[in-house]
Amino acid sequence: MIATLARAAKREAETANERRVVVLAGDRDRGIDAAYDVIEAVDPASTSIVSTREGFRFEEHRPRNADELLGRTREVVVLDCHERFVPNALGRSVGAVDGGGLLVLLAPDLDAWPGVRDRFDDSLAVPPYGIDDVTGRFRERFCETLRSHPGIAIVSLGETPAADSVERDGLVDDAAGSGTTPETDGWRPTTPPNATFPAAAYEACLTGDQVRAVSAFERLATPGNAVVVEADRGRGKSSAAGIAAGALALAGGDVLVTAPAFRNAAEIFARASERLGCGEPGARTLETASGGRVRYLPPAEAADLPEDPDAVIVDEAAALPVRLLERFLDESLSVAFCTTVHGYEGAGRGFAIRFRERLLAGPFAVRDVRLDEPIRYARGDPVEAWAARALLLDARPAVDEAVAGASVADATYRALPPDELLADETLLGEAFGLLVAAHYRTEPNDLARLLDAPNLSARALVAGGRVVAVALLAREGGLDADTRRRMYEGERVRGNMVPDVLTSQLRDERAAEPRGLRTVRIATHHAVRDAGFGSRLLDEVHAEFGDAVDYFAVGYGATPRLLRFWRRAGYRTVHLSTSRNDASGEHSAIMVRPAGGDGSDGVVGMDGAVGMDGTEGVGGANESGASLLRRHAAAFRDRERDGLSDAHRDVDPDVVIGALRACPAPVSVDLTEIEWRSVVGASFGPGMYDSAPGAFRDLALAALVGGEGDPEADSVLDGRERRLLVRKVLQGRPWESVAEELGYVSTAACMRALGNAAEPLVERYGTEFALEERERFISD
Template identity: 75%
Template sequence: MIAALARDAKREAEATNERRVLVFAGDRDRGLDAAYAAVEAIAGDRRESEERKGGDRNGDERNGDTRESVSVVSTREGFRFEEHRPRNADDLLGRTREAVVLDCHEQFVPNAVGRCVGAVDGGGLLVLLTPDLDAWPAVRDRFDDSLAVPPYGIDDVTGRFRERFVATLRSHPGIAIASLGADGPADDAVERDGLVGSRGETTAEPAARPTAPPNATFPAAAYEACLTADQVRAVRAFEALATPGTAVVAEADRGRGKSSAAGIAAGALALGGADVLVTAPAFRNAAEVFARAGALIEGNEHAGEGGESYPERDARHLDAPSGGRVRYLAPAEAADLPGDPDAVIVDEAAALPVRLLERFLDAPAVAFCTTVHGYEGAGRGFSIRFKERLRASPFSVRDVRLDEPIRYARNDPVEAWASRALLLDARPAVEEAVAGSAVGEATYRTLAPDDLLADEALLREAFGLLVAAHYRTEPNDLARLLDAPNLAARALVAEGRVVAVALLAREGGLDAETRRGMYEGERVRGNMVPDVLTSQLRDEAAAEPRGVRTVRIATHHALRGEEFGTRLLEEVHEEFGGETDGDAVDYFSVGYGATPRLLRFWRRAGYRTVHLSTSRNDASGEYSAIMLRPGGEDGPGSALLGRHAAAFRDRERDGLSDAHRDVDPGVVVGALRACSAPTTVDLTEIEWRSVVGASYGPGMYDSAPGAFRDLAVAALIDGEGGSETSDGDALDDREKRLLVRKVLQGHPSESVADELGYVSTGACMRALGDAYEPLVERYGTDFALEERERFIND
């Protein structure tokens, strides 16, 4: 039965150049046997077909022994084929296989499903080994354990994601399900054969390889390496990168050959002598770019095909005979454009923050390649905000979109199934449905997991907003939304449509033993803010108060700037912080990549800075801020904020000249402005003489740098009398940046003058003295004011 099921699925998949899924549900050992039987069956079928045709399998991976093109993703030893652990399923990115076996028994990881689906070639099979489908939602495994963040246990984790996943397996075409009997093959039963049947399509002969378009500037081999007309158009568009001042935007769904086209173009540019810098969220995302670039540079005739058909080489650096090269750097490093590249290719651009993408606009020529739908990241920040910024830049922009699948037919049912099961194509409500909504008329509601499971449209709109708001939303996050006991979702709904959504995590409330372990170096999952305050900032009591952290917050792009995010936070604060609620939390928190705009937003929502990370995030290139808002005026949350705000104030006085020396001055100003710690300026008479002398007379800043730092920190924290909403004070923006760069971060006067646009170093230092005049007025003692009078009267 198993062999026949596998053969039928494989034959139909090959006939239509589509993919099929085989589900072997039941005992794991029986599932392993079934997977072996299925692979042996399709291998035998292939050998018989080749013998009839007299084919030669030598030298062609796709026509080799099926065992050699099978990947197994498993938590245990048990297969003699290529094996990967679920956490290493990323190894399959950029690689294709005739069959992939995914063992879902000990650890069912949604992200691994996405990677495995993407690795199956047209005509291939994805084999899932699962528990009995009816019982599976109640099964708890190692992935569930990762969702059971303290103080919750694994019994608190639900099985809604699996329940929904099983429903998609049983309803989508192209998925065969075999229930494996506990007593052996005699009890096996085929629940569905997964055959789609004829849909009026015929299998065409493979199209002739494309040729170079007229007047193409890339070598003919670049176009001969393309597999579709879409790829030819994309490679032709990339020719523009040889001209400074040009930007290319290439967009496609997964599996359309976007990265391959970018790689072919990179290789062609390098052959022409260009230095091409490639970046992506991680090197694995750019592996296909380097595979295709390397194949073209080395003259490999299989430059456009999947598989590893190129020689061993430095995976992240390719040298062309012409002197050109293709090299990879991580995003934060690549954004500095080291080595002055001639062109930059940013792959999976939607998975990077807009602020980081903007830094690549300093390149001579740049291409942004992105997946429209997929687990790599499809944030609307790229398609809405960044593309507007790109079109406002001096670049001449060329757009190209790839629609034709490379490795399987356009109507592949497995692609449709994966998109629904993992919500790879989730998106917010259409703009026309929400445009004009008034914030005051929106309804605040709980997005209970059971409601999301029961209402597919509600789930897609809510999750679509989360995908749109953040560059790292992935299938695992869908499982967390539906099953994690520490997470809660809240939304604003207008005209029946989700217009704003917040994903919240309960943190803290941990017992003394757990807190002690955290303090001594143990990691506790899911408690991000308590963990940082305890392990890094050495506060053993920080994990005792209970908090709610905003993990993600998103407003529909058509309604940004209309206060929906502010209204949603106000509702969250009222619900979780109500004094009459016995379950009220002690504080609210948030952690995010700090920018001046975001710091301003959270400060105005009542949040105060307690920490700024000492290193940049590898993907975003930003320093992360942690901010707290007490749940009440007096209580554990207020005390927690009080001691950490004061510690942040004191830490930054000296830390800005050390770990935070390269933080953007706008971020420093925003972080200090959002610090609630009281400020005191306690200078000696000698220090006041130096400050007053440098401000009003012939004194020098270097005579008392500590005094100038104390005044700068106080001024930036206090703003205009400590106002909660106003940014206005006696210092303008350039003066604030001057205080940060010169006084707090200790940069040389020459570089500060150049950065801030002063005509000379002398003018910069005179401006520094001028900036301290209002600070003397504000913080000066009677002695300081009397000292000032000496210079004013003169």
């Protein structure tokens, strides 16, 4: 029976040039035997299995490593959903199945599956929660899609093959596909008139869309051009980029390729290698006899444009943050940005909205290309539609017209309970779509976490019945003494990001005791951004949870804009990572706000009692959270005094300024008389900075730390003077590079500027002795 069903599904898939799904639901061992029956019945040319088990006679992948299927084309993919059902692995498996192929799912009984807990669920059971606290809503919804979408056959497995029953045969009578591919319907590529790439480049194209894309890539041979290529998955954008990269390298060009990970760029290198006739599988550099090359670097490294490439190709650009993408906008080269419109690689609207504005406003001549024609299967493939719904790959916020003009005052704050999200597909799509739009890395696993993870909750602002802002929140901390001890001794505790960093990296065994609420993500609809919705949403979260937790926290890739946003929301800096995130290229900041406070400046008095504005604490701030902030703000201040000339020597000065201004631990300036003589002499007289760099460092920290909210301290320096203090005094950069970066006409002018910047610091922090010393130089 299973063999007959499989042959019928395969035959219809091939006729329509679509894909089909066969679900084998029941006992795992029986499912594996039945999968072999399917494979033997259809006799595929290529088969892969994704399973936690080993020893199959096909190509094997583990669920957590299913990204190895990216860029692969298989006739049959078997996904074993027993033991560890990873939503990301499903997305990757679907994407690897070719037109005319089958996706075979091995699953528990569908009626029982939502109640089954497996190793993926265990990853959602973050302390102090256990696996029994994890729900099965994601699987409940997933099973519903299996039973309702066309093209999906379901076999309920009995104890023996004779007891098997077919719940659905999965056949589609009115198959939407044409039964053709560009390779079989008589279409042949033609070289455009006046093309500069070789004819062989165009002969390698499989659709007219690809021809147009490769033609657009010809612009990369001339500096000052930018090409933007957008496509849904499976449309051949990476292949087109690879064909173009090979053609550019053959002409002697140095093409730098980057993507969130090399696997995302593997298709580019495969196609470029075909054009160049060189390179081993997996090679990250391809070189030609003409001196050209195609090379890969991770995003943060590539953004430095090492060795001055002629052209840059950024694949999956939407999966990278805007601030990193901006670093590629060097008019001395040409650049292409390729991005998936919908897909688990990342489909952040930051690229489409914020970055495109900056790209179009820059010096580049921009050419846009959109690829719509599927390459490996027919348009209208039912499996593509099913995967998009099951994994919300096409989730998007409400349309602009539905929310434009909404006001913060009229918005309603509400919880988004998982049961309501499960019951309301529109609500779920709009909320998850906002999270996808705002973040450069939202995956199907995140959908499962939203619906099932016991430590997560979601809150939203709704205007006119549409979601305009959403926050994903994670409960952290509140851990018992034994767990805290194990964490301190090096054991990783899932889902407790802030307590883990403060405990294991910053050596505070008490850090995981207070209860925290971390904002994992917060997103505002782009049609109403910068209108106060994000701040209003945070205010509501603080009010709702203020009595339930000890502190609020956030961790994110630090930019000046985000540091300002979170500082204004009352959050204060306790950590800045020493290394950059590989994908974002940013240093991660961790900020804390004690619960119960009002978010005013001077959040916590560092002496444990009096705030920087002279008030007691922070308007009733929770003492446990306040104590956590006091300890770690002071530790951050002390680390940065030396760390800025070491691990943080290359951090953007505006990021340093933002992080320090949001640190509420004031700096005590306690200089000796000799140090004051040197500082005053360098500021008002003929002295030199080099005579007392440590003294200048203390003054610089005092001027920058906690300056926000202290009008007198905040007004004594302008923006360039603050950057000068960071680059020269705190980061110890050479005078020449500081002068060039900050726009001083000479190193001498830069030196004079530092002396001038120190004058108001002497006035503000100087002792009586220092002020008397100053009089020697300013008296008439």
